[in-house]
Amino acid sequence: MTVSKHIKYLSEKKCPADPFILFNEWFTQAKNFPVKLAEAVNLATVDKNGRPSSRIVLLKYIQHNSFIFFTNLESRKSKEISGNPYGTLTFFWRELDRQVRIEGVMDPVSSKLSDKYFISRPLGSRISAWVSPQSREIPSRRQLEQAHTEFRKNKASENFPRPPFWGGFALKPDRIEFWQGRDDRLHDRIVYVKHDENTWSVKRLAP
Numbered sequence: 001m002t003v004s005k006h007i008k009y010l011s012e013k014k015c016p017a018d019p020f021i022l023f024n025e026w027f028t029q030a031k032n033f034p035v036k037l038a039e040a041v042n043l044a045t046v047d048k049n050g051r052p053s054s055r056i057v058l059l060k061y062i063q064h065n066s067f068i069f070f071t072n073l074e075s076r077k078s079k080e081i082s083g084n085p086y087g088t089l090t091f092f093w094r095e096l097d098r099q100v101r102i103e104g105v106m107d108p109v110s111s112k113l114s115d116k117y118f119i120s121r122p123l124g125s126r127i128s129a130w131v132s133p134q135s136r137e138i139p140s141r142r143q144l145e146q147a148h149t150e151f152r153k154n155k156a157s158e159n160f161p162r163p164p165f166w167g168g169f170a171l172k173p174d175r176i177e178f179w180q181g182r183d184d185r186l187h188d189r190i191v192y193v194k195h196d197e198n199t200w201s202v203k204r205l206a207p
Helices: 019-032 077-085 111-120 123-131 139-152
Strands: 040-046 050-059 062-063 066-072 087-093 098-108 166-180 188-196 197-206
Touching: 019 087, 019 098, 019 166, 040 066, 040 077, 050 066, 050 111, 062 111, 062 123, 066 111, 098 139, 111 123, 111 166, 123 139
Parallel strands: none
Antiparallel strands: 040 050, 040 087, 062 066, 066 166, 087 098, 098 166, 166 188, 188 197
């Protein structure tokens, strides 16, 4: 697939009323282009003292108008979300010259959904979720590797359960901004702002 000139613009007059329609269109194009790891997204959180931090996570589901990712529930990001549920997701698809910024509130997903996603992961990833004390200081990589090896050796079955300290979060947006780059730097920025459960306003911003 080649990115043709005709898609390198974004008009507020032609944008759908629902931002999820436009996001799913862009996300599908990013995956088909292909963009390497189109699901990779920067998650920014803020701690109780107002100190921000950010990292890359992987978008796994879009359900009930929310963006869902999974992590260790005792990690730094999880503790920050517990203290301040507001966060931002930023996708950047360089090959398409596109960016999407998503702001909203995060809540834990159901245990059922966390279990469903956990069991779908590769064996090594599931073991890592059990043995890695994410965000905490550790003495060496060797310790992690030994813990990984011991866990694999001691489990008679590969169908072990999800760790109680591992699960998902759903970010439900109230603001989504779509950025389409242009060669002359007069980029297109279209922002959706949520007013109620089913209503969004659509506005153009200066680049």
